[in-house]
Amino acid sequence: MSVLLLELNEINFEQVQRYAARGQLSVLAGLIERHGLCRTTSERRYEELEPWIQWVTAHTGLTLAEHGIYRLGDVDERSPDQIWEVLERQGVRVGAISPMNAVNRCTDAAFFMPDPWTTSKITGERLTRLYPPVAAAVNGNADARITPSTALRLLTGLVSNALPGNYGGYVADVAAAVRGRSWRKAMLLDRLLADVFVREVRTHRPGFASLFLNAGAHIQHHYLFNSAVYEGGLRNPDWYVSPDADPVLDVYSLYDAIVGQIRRAFPQHRLMLATGLHQDPHGQLTMYWRLxxxxxFLTAAGVPFARVEPRMSRDFVVFCDDAAQAEAAQQRLSSITSQEGEPLFTVDNRGDSLFVELTWSADIPADFVYRRGNETISGLREAVAFVAIKNGEHNGEGYLVDTGRAAGDAVAFPLTELPAHIASACGARWERAAA
Structure with a gap:
């Protein structure tokens, strides 16, 4: 049997059920009613609850302690076997669209497009053309800066890949984004990836294919307090988002439509929906900033480096010529603090590179002053973009809906067991290559 895995990153299915109780999200509600809601478990320490960790676990069957992939973009050719190559070795044709922190090691994939933050080969002419503008749009979305050339290439990709039945959705996304509902840009990208996925599966008919969608995670992190089913006491300010908006319902409704579209397009396929982990409401006011x-900024701060690569939101990687330069860069970055001595950045030194997070979580007004060693510096507000007010925080419990199960068979199991579950559904074995 052919299996399709939809990776709905960090979606809270208990919130989905609350919306369903209000008569909304009929497709997702129907799947849960007929097939049950399994729960998956992963790491327990909060600092180890990150999607780029849990999705590696979901793809390899290994815990963080076993696979050792702690940062987004760390996966490479030396990383452990993933579900795609394990199935391919047993004769299952595979495909993937934007799997988080995954590398394309397939020899003859039906199609494979990596996520916007991971360097890996692309399989498929259509995907080779589409990947650059999608990656540029995702990495520019944090501060709403998408260049005209990126917009043009993205429009070209949209015109050649969008399914006609969804044209109205794209128009609605653009119109809403123009009116200030910026979360619709992330929804447009997920809508496009879903249309590409349907086209690729129809064309190549793989035995297993996965689609990763991230707009829901992004929107929950930013707007969970605006959800009509949020039961906490915090609210986003009106300048941040209109009080009558429910971005969470917007993206859940998109996913409801996407799942319905895929079910209609491939009625004989076994469909699995997995979240990896999920988000709960955050309990305090925390602001995110991005350079x-x-x-x-690094040059002005006197930080030595060879090159720098942005990652998600506030994260970036500083590549150095050698360990000595990395040590000097770490010391310089670590010397950047608030007037009270609180660091603005955290730095993970990997030898010849640094993984850096801009972790300052309070406001940065125009007159904000900070310290760089013995220097007093102003002008940080012009150097950063406001990303979001943190609304959602990670919970290591994830969810799985599997159309191959009956509602009464819903169970809880470790996320490490998901690849074996997928392999069994494909008529294959979960076995890694010998080391």
Whole structure:
């Protein structure tokens, strides 16, 4: 049997059920009613609850302690076997669209497009053309800066890949984004990836294919307090988002439509929906910031480096010529603090590179002053972009809906067991290559 895995990153299915109780999200509600809601478990320490960790576990069957992939973009050719190559070795044709922190090691994939943050080969002419503007749009979305050339290439990709039945959705996304509902840009990208996935599966008919969608995670992190089914006492300010908006319902409704579309397109396929982990409401006011021009900021701060690569939201990687330069860069970055001595960045030194997070979580007004060693510096507000007010935080419990199960068979199991579950559904074995 052919199996399709939809990776709905960090979606809270208990919130889905609350919306369903209000008569909304009929497709997702129907799947849960007929097939049950399994729960998956993963790491327990909060600092180890990150999607780029849990999705590696979901793809390899290994815990963080076993696979050792702690940062987004760390996966490479030396990383453990993933579900795609394990199935391919047993004769199952495979495909993937944007799997998080995964590398394409397939010899003859039906199609494979990596996520926007991971360097890996692309399989498929259509995907080779589409990947650059999608990656540029995702990495520019944090501060709403999508260049005209990226927009043009993205429009070209949309015109050649969008399914006609969804044209109205794209128009609605653009119109809403123009009116200030910026979360619709992330929804447009997920809508496009879903249309590409349907086209690729129809064309190549793989035995197993996965689709990763991230707009829901992004929107929950930013707007969970605006959800009509949020039961806490915190609220987002009106300048941040209109009080009558429910971005969470917007993206859940998109996913409801996407799942319905895929069910209609491939009625004989076994469908699995997995979340990896999920988000709960955050309990305090936390603001996220992102550097606008990473290289320019590092140069002005006197941080030595060879090159710098942005990652998600506030994260970036500083590559150095050698360990000595990395040590000097770490010391310089670590010397950047608030007037009270609180670090603005955290730095993970990997030898010849640094994984850096801009962790300052309070406001940065125009007159904000900070310290760089013995220097007093102003102008940080112009160097950063406001990303979001944190609304959602990670919970290691994830969810699985599997159309191959009956509602009464819903169970809880470790996320490490998901690849074996997928392999069995494909008529294959879960076995890694000998080391």
């Amino acid at each position: 606008r021009e990473h290289a320019a």
